Amino acid sequence: MRSICGVEGVTAAGMKEGRYGLALVAAGGTAAAVFTGNRVKAAPLVLMEERIARGELDGILVNSGCANAFTGERGLADAAAMAEIGAACLGTDPERVGVASTGIIGRYLDLALIRRQAGELAPRLRHDPAAEAEVARAIMTTDLVEKHALVQGDGFSVGGVCKGSGMIAPNMGTLVALLYTDAEVPAGELREGLRAATRRTFNQVVVDGDTSTNDIAFLTATGVAGKVRAPAFRRALEECARSLAIQVARDGEGATKLIEVVVRGARTERGASDMARTIVGSPLLKTAVYGEDPNWGRVLAAAGRAGVEFDPDRVSLSIGTGELRTPLVENGGIVVDLARAKQAMRGKEVRFELDLREGDREARAWGCDLTEKYVEINGRYTT
Amino acid sequence: MRSICGVEGVTAAGMKEGRYGLALVAAGGTAAAVFTGNRVKAAPLVLMEERIARGELDGILVNSGCANAFTGERGLADAAAMAEIGAACLGTDPERVGVASTGIIGRYLDLALIRRQAGELAPRLRHDPAAEAEVARAIMTTDLVEKHALVQGDGFSVGGVCKGSGMIAPNMGTLVALLYTDAEVPAGELREGLRAATRRTFNQVVVDGDTSTNDIAFLTATGVAGKVRAPAFRRALEECARSLAIQVARDGEGATKLIEVVVRGARTERGASDMARTIVGSPLLKTAVYGEDPNWGRVLAAAGRAGVEFDPDRVSLSIGTGELRTPLVENGGIVVDLARAKQAMRGKEVRFELDLREGDREARAWGCDLTEKYVEINGRYTT
Numbered sequence: 001m002r003s004i005c006g007v008e009g010v011t012a013a014g015m016k017e018g019r020y021g022l023a024l025v026a027a028g029g030t031a032a033a034v035f036t037g038n039r040v041k042a043a044p045l046v047l048m049e050e051r052i053a054r055g056e057l058d059g060i061l062v063n064s065g066c067a068n069a070f071t072g073e074r075g076l077a078d079a080a081a082m083a084e085i086g087a088a089c090l091g092t093d094p095e096r097v098g099v100a101s102t103g104i105i106g107r108y109l110d111l112a113l114i115r116r117q118a119g120e121l122a123p124r125l126r127h128d129p130a131a132e133a134e135v136a137r138a139i140m141t142t143d144l145v146e147k148h149a150l151v152q153g154d155g156f157s158v159g160g161v162c163k164g165s166g167m168i169a170p171n172m173g174t175l176v177a178l179l180y181t182d183a184e185v186p187a188g189e190l191r192e193g194l195r196a197a198t199r200r201t202f203n204q205v206v207v208d209g210d211t212s213t214n215d216i217a218f219l220t221a222t223g224v225a226g227k228v229r230a231p232a233f234r235r236a237l238e239e240c241a242r243s244l245a246i247q248v249a250r251d252g253e254g255a256t257k258l259i260e261v262v263v264r265g266a267r268t269e270r271g272a273s274d275m276a277r278t279i280v281g282s283p284l285l286k287t288a289v290y291g292e293d294p295n296w297g298r299v300l301a302a303a304g305r306a307g308v309e310f311d312p313d314r315v316s317l318s319i320g321t322g323e324l325r326t327p328l329v330e331n332g333g334i335v336v337d338l339a340r341a342k343q344a345m346r347g348k349e350v351r352f353e354l355d356l357r358e359g360d361r362e363a364r365a366w367g368c369d370l371t372e373k374y375v376e377i378n379g380r381y382t383t
Numbered sequence: 384m385r386s387i388c389g390v391e392g393v394t395a396a397g398m399k400e401g402r403y404g405l406a407l408v409a410a411g412g413t414a415a416a417v418f419t420g421n422r423v424k425a426a427p428l429v430l431m432e433e434r435i436a437r438g439e440l441d442g443i444l445v446n447s448g449c450a451n452a453f454t455g456e457r458g459l460a461d462a463a464a465m466a467e468i469g470a471a472c473l474g475t476d477p478e479r480v481g482v483a484s485t486g487i488i489g490r491y492l493d494l495a496l497i498r499r500q501a502g503e504l505a506p507r508l509r510h511d512p513a514a515e516a517e518v519a520r521a522i523m524t525t526d527l528v529e530k531h532a533l534v535q536g537d538g539f540s541v542g543g544v545c546k547g548s549g550m551i552a553p554n555m556g557t558l559v560a561l562l563y564t565d566a567e568v569p570a571g572e573l574r575e576g577l578r579a580a581t582r583r584t585f586n587q588v589v590v591d592g593d594t595s596t597n598d599i600a601f602l603t604a605t606g607v608a609g610k611v612r613a614p615a616f617r618r619a620l621e622e623c624a625r626s627l628a629i630q631v632a633r634d635g636e637g638a639t640k641l642i643e644v645v646v647r648g649a650r651t652e653r654g655a656s657d658m659a660r661t662i663v664g665s666p667l668l669k670t671a672v673y674g675e676d677p678n679w680g681r682v683l684a685a686a687g688r689a690g691v692e693f694d695p696d697r698v699s700l701s702i703g704t705g706e707l708r709t710p711l712v713e714n715g716g717i718v719v720d721l722a723r724a725k726q727a728m729r730g731k732e733v734r735f736e737l738d739l740r741e742g743d744r745e746a747r748a749w750g751c752d753l754t755e756k757y758v759e760i761n762g763r764y765t766t
Contacts, residue, residue, distance in 0.1 A: 040687030040695045070683055072696055072715060105680025106717055213684050283666070284761055291762025297488025300453055301596050304423030312423045313455055332455055334489055372755035378667055379674025 003148035003159040005132040008182040009222030010159075012131040013124040014138030015117055019103070020065035020110070021138035022117040026090055026125050027180055029222040031057035032191035033098065034198045036215035043068045043075030044099045045216055047083070051095055055187025057220050060098035061086035061118065062176055064139050064163070068101040068109050069213040078109040085115050089122035100216045102163060102175045103141055132161060139163040139176050142377055145251050149243035153236040156183040156225040160240050162217075164205075164248040177202065177217035177244060183233050184223035193234050194219045201241040204273060204365040206281035207252040217241075249366035254373030258349045259289055263303075264362040265355040271308040272356075272363035278306035279352065279365070286370035289350050294319065294341035296328040299352055309358075316355040320344030331357075386531035386542040388515040391565040392605030393542075395514040396507040397521030398500055402486070403448035403493070404521035405500040409473055409508050410563055412605040414440035415574035416481065417581045419598035426451045426458030427482045428599055430466070434478055438570025440603050443481035444469035444501065445559055447522050447546070451484040451492050452596040461492040468498050472505035483599045485546060485558045486524055515544060522546040522559050525760055528634050532626035536619040539566040539608040543623050545600075547588075547631040560585065560600035560627060566616050567606035576617050577602045584624040587656060587748040589664035590635040600624075632749035637756030641732045642672055646686075647745040648738040654691040655739075655746035661689035662735065662748070669753035672733050677702065677724035679711040682735055692741075699738040703727030714740075 004010050004025065014023040033052045035045050061082060068075050079099055086097035101109065125131075136146035140163050150159040162177035185193070198217060219237070250258045261280045266272035279285060282302035288295040299317060303310070313332035319341050320326055326340040344350070387393050387408065397406040416435045418428050444465060451458050462482055469480035484492065508514070519529035523546050533542040545560035568576070581600060602620070633641045644663045649655035662668060665685035671678040682700060686693070696715035702724050703709055709723040727733070 038684060038687040039691075039693065040683050067680075070680060070695060070712075070717070104678075105684060106719075213680075213687060283757075287758050287761035290758065293762060295487075297450075297453055297596075300423050301421060301488060304421040304596060308422075310422065312453060329453075334453070336489075370758055372758050374666075375670050375673065375753055375755050375758065378670035379676060 001129055001132065001150060003132045003150050003161050004135065004178060004180050005127050005129060006150040007157045007159045007180040007222065008224040010180050011125040011127050012135045013121040013126065014134035015121060016138050020113060021063065021140065022114060022121060023062045023135040023138035024059065024086065024089060024118060024121040024125065025135060025178060026059040027220050027222050028058045029220050030055055030185060030187040030190055031098070031218065031220040032187060032194045033216060033218045034194055036213060038213050040070060040213045042101060042214040043071055043079040044082070044101050045214065046076060047079045048098060048216065054095065056096060057098050058092040058096040059086060059090045060100070060178060060218055062100045062139050062178070063109070063114055064141055065103040066101060066107050066109055067103045067105050067214050069105040071106070071108055074108060078111060081111055082109065082114060085118045089118050098218050100176050100214070102139060102214050105213060135178070136161040142253055143251055147244055147247040147251070149240045151236045151240045153183070153228065153232055156181060156228050158236045158240040160244055162244045162248065175214055179217060179219040179240065181221045181233070181237070182223070182225035183221055183228040184226050185221040185233060189230060190219055190221055193237050196234065197238040197241040200238060201245040204277055204363070205245045205249045206277055206365065206367045207249065246366050249368050252368030253377045254371040255368030256371055257289055257369045259286070259367045259369065260349065260351040261365050262351065262353045262362065263356065264353065265357045265359060266308070266361045267359035269361045269363055272361050273365070275303055275306040275308050276363050276365035278302050279354070280367035283370055286367065289345060290369035290371050292342060292345040294336070294338055294345060296336060296341065299354065303354060310356045314357045316357070318353045319350070321351050384512055384515065384533060386515045386533050386544050387518065387561060387563050388510050388512060389533040390540045390542045390563040390605065391607040393563050394508040394510045395518045396504040396509065397517035398504060399521050403496060404446065404523065405497060405504060406445045406518040406521035407442065407469065407472060407501060407504040407508065408518060408561060409442040410603050410605050411441045412603050413438055413568060413570040413573055414481070414601065414603040415570060415577045416599060416601045417577055419595055421596050423453060423596045425484060425597040426454055426462040427465070427484050428597065429459060430462045431481060431599065437478070439479060440481050441475040441479040442469060442473045443483070443561060443601055445483045445522050445561070446492070446497055447524055448486040449484060449490050449492055450486045450488045450597050452488040454489070454491055457491060461494060464494055465492065465497060468501050472501050481601050483559050483597070485522060485597050488596060518561070519544040525636055526634055530627055530630040530634070532623045534619045534623045536566070536611060536615055539564060539611050541619045541623040543627055545627045545631065558595050558597055562600060562602040562623065564604045564616070564620070565606070565608035566604055566611040567609050568604040568616060572613060573602055573604055576620050579617065580621040580624040583621060584628040587660055587746070588628045588632050589660055589748065589750045590632065629749050632751050635751030636760045637754040638751030639754055640672055640752045642669070642750045642752065643732065643734040644748050645734065645736045645745065646739065647736065648740045648742060649691070649744045650742035652744045652746055655744050656748070658686055658689040658691050659746050659748035661685050662737070663750035666753055669750065672728065673752035673754050675725060675728040677719070677721055677728060679719060679724065682737065686737060693739045697740045699740070701736045702733065704734050
């Protein structure tokens with residue numbers, strides 16, 4: 001198993017017909033969700049913000065191809081109808097079914113299609129590797145690869161699938177994530193844990209700086225594995241979410257390289273996060289990484305516009321990891337060896353570490369390079 | 384005349400050798416400047432922030448090819464030395480010489496080169512069309528075209544040249560702008576007028592969302608034409624700055640189309656500005672415009688993340704100008720005719736108008752499409 005079917009109490013099925021996919025996951029237990037920061041929220045999110053408050057779900061139905069966003073009253077009714085369809089498949093109450101949509105904005109759901117697809121999926125719900133792969137594929141839009149993560153804790157598991165490769169930005173760096181654990185966790189703790197993990201992982205992924213109207217992450221705890229220690233659960237959850245977040249960055253539309261930015265020595269974690277995210281999202285840095293061009297001034301220029309106080313004359317900056325790690329700036333002085341710096345950019349992963357030397361907080365952010373392919377993919381998505 | 388030499392009391396000369404250009408402009412009078420919002424400020428800006436406070440200049444010396452940014456104490460000394468060089472050419476005090484630099488970050492100025500070039504320019508200072516063209520060309524980096532503007536007021540002129548095509552973002556949408564007027568304007572009014580014009584023009588241009596360390600705009604009033612009415616002066620100044628800002632957007636790195644976004648019906652001008660800028664800067668919208676793909680949902684998704692309260696179910700959105708103008712959304716309802724919308728995207732200029740129907744304030748922002756060429760240009764700038 002690679003993800004959600006590594007968690008006891010989860011059964012799943014998914015399918016894709018052209019650009020229209022549907023995923024059905026059955027797993028009863030306590031549940032929580034986090035949502036996009038965009039003021040234009042898709043209809044299923046409006047519905048879920050209200051319904052998730054009870055803290056329990058029996059399953060989740062997610063469609064791809066149509067976002068059901070900017071669809072007004074009809075969209076809300078369609079989202080509720082989608083929950084009804086899920087409830088009928090799972091033999092439960094529609095209030096206990098999570099729904100999410102991803103795809104093109106400003107189009108109405110094809111409920112007849114969703115009803116037919118759901119009818120085909122219900123008898124195929126099962127707990128095996130093929131089932132979790134079907135779910136991961138069903139929710140993909142411009143994603144090139146399935147995204148799975150499974151973390152084994154001490155006597156429990158946390159597993160998840162997600163989709164996302166464009167419109168990935170501050171405030172929920174993924175369109176849809178479905179996370180499960182077999183630990184027994186009260187709904188309040190699930191919610192807090194999911195918020196904390198999201199802040200450090202999904203929210204720190206930037207592909208293009210655009211924030212989706214449809215970003216949503218669900219977390220359901222089946223409780224099959226019994227009670228666990230809260231810190232151990234939070235660690236496993238964050239690790240699972242981080243793995244998915246990095247997979248999203250790596251699969252950024254048109255990406256050839258993963259970029260990781262570490263900001264250390266900040267006065268606050270918030271400041272470090274903001275700065276790491278601003279740097280990793282800089283189009284100029286992203287194109288420089290694509291061109292393997294050690295134009296490190298762009299890192300500092302981006303740091304300077306992050307809204308965080310610091311003294312540029314004190315910072316240290318390095319590029320690369322392991323043996324290829326090489327300093328660019330030390331204590332505010334330029335020490336770069338351009339040939340070595342270029343060498344450090346050759347691989348599939350490029351890491352920048354910036355030390356502000358102002359405090360002891362740090363944060364990370366992930367992104368990808370900006371390539372001609374991103375332009376090609378996004379210049380021709382609807383038509 | 385197309386720009387600064389259309390203003391009485393201005394003489395100019397410029398040259399370019401490979402990527403290293405130098406522009407010298409002589410014009411004595413009251414003066415003001417506005418600066419980048421980036422916390423990493425290039426050395427010449429640090430120097431100018433202090434020196435411009437006296438409100439008078441006799442001339443300006445600008446180099447291209449090296450930004451003199453992130454160069455510490457040595458950079459500050461180099462900027463001061465550059466003012467000395469300008470002063471020697473103009474026969475004035477270094478405190479009365481404006482300096483600016485644009486180009487690569489993290490490299491030291493070649494003062495010997497600047498000294499030699501300035502020595503060649505000083506005897507060539509003159510008041511003619513070729514001189515203003517030399518200045519416009521001398522300050523270009525990745526710009527493809529010279530940027531000139533000249534506005535005739537009632538008995539006075541405002542003229543300017545500028546450079547900028549990448550790293551153009553909120554908080555000073557241009558790297559270097561040199562503005563002149565022959566009106567007699569006190570330094571305080573010059574400063575206020577320049578700030579207001581900048582807020583509505585240069586600050587509303589987004590090419591890639593990156594904010595430069597070197598953005599600076601100077602405004603000098605020679606006073607040759609005598610006193611003028613303040614509102615008339617401000618209108619002419621804003622018109623001149625807007626023309627330059629639009630030229631910057633149109634010449635965005637790799638751009639094939641100018642994008643104009645108008646946000647109307649906002650409660651505050653600030654809210655309208657923020658939203659217009661967020662929309663025009665959206666990479667997803669920029670790529671859609673490039674592909675002539677009427678994916679208008681991206682306009683609303685970007686509006687939703689601008690940090691401005693509004694009700695998506697009330698807005699109206701249209702695309703195009705004149706006969707090609709076609710509605711996409713009316714009072715929150717989707718009314719788009721995709722074929723007509725696509726038609727409206729065919730030209731060299733694409734305009735979106737969003738009416739929030741919340742108040743009576745409006746603002747504009749300008750940008751350009753995002754193309755493979757942007758990636759190519761920025762992937763290979765230093766090396």
